[in-house]
Amino acid sequence: MKLTNKLPAKVPENTKPTVEKPNSTLKPISNQFTKLLSITKYLPAGARSSVLSKAFGKVVPYVGTTGIYYETVDPNQVVVSLNNSKAVQNHIGSVHAVAITLLAETATGFILGLNLPADRVLLIKSYSVNFYRPIKKGQMAAIASLSDEQRLDILNTPKGEMVIPCVIHDRESDSDRDPIVVEMTWAWIPKAELEARRQGKTSEISVAADETVASK
Template identity: 40%
Template sequence: MTRPNQLARTLARFDALPTALRVRLVSLVLGRIVPLVGTAGLRFEEVSARRVVVGIRNRRPVQNHIQGVHAAGMALLAETATGFSVGMHLPDDKLPLIKTMQIDYLRRAQGDLRAEAHLSEEQIALMHAQDKGEVTVAVRITDAAGETPIEARMVWAWVPKARR
């Protein structure tokens, strides 16, 4: 297993808290790290070495003209789940960067949305073995009806934090 990075160490502080309180505090902390995530009110249901689960409530500030979660909100949800999945494993001396977002809108979303992302052991090992590289992270997005309104995949790159 790889050594925990700063993000993983920070989130580990909340492990002993009751679930409801942990979800609120983790969502607040991560919403401060990435301000748009906090503004959109994304809720981090789980952030672990195995998977990242993020939700967004279908509420007025994130809605489109047909009272569903706006397409940009759906993209933010997918990008956030995959980005924090990468962020949980990337060594502290590396910087994650989104490289490609591919989103296919398949059907009208119903209600709240939930995104789940994870990396394979091979992808995690690659992040620790290479100074620069990229991984394709699949993400599963479901709506309140249990359907998949969008399909998304994100390509995340990493580079050294310090320029040479």
């Protein structure tokens, strides 16, 4: 899988906001992620990315310590990047495989989060990482996308799972082939069910669900 165009470089702080046509006719849902997008939508592009990076870093504390930068955050596409700093390097000076995996998890997790109603919670289930060539030593970026059909499926399925592909791109490379393709399998369940599981009440949830179905 190869991106049709090179991903954009990190946007500068003084970039003026652009008026873009919506890439989807679906109405955005309301949750903690989409509320942040709404609050920041009139900021200049560079300032908006910085604010979102800090805000999302507080939502997921570990991710906030890694330096991941949120460049594009939209219900149909999320682009995040990571600079090749000493803290994330491997033994040959490129970005460590674990850091790259985290980059992919962040892109796919946040695009799912942007489309998940507030009464549900997302959980990583499994992932696969395929390396196709050595990566360059510069900045890495990850892009995750969802179609409108996938977004509707998420919205209309209270409990489910989905494989979300993610392409990893090394921006200093001129290769026609992206070095890494990741597939993340994410699941989501109602928050009430997760809380019940934590309290050991899963059997009660199942009985209640069976009674509801039987009454219809």
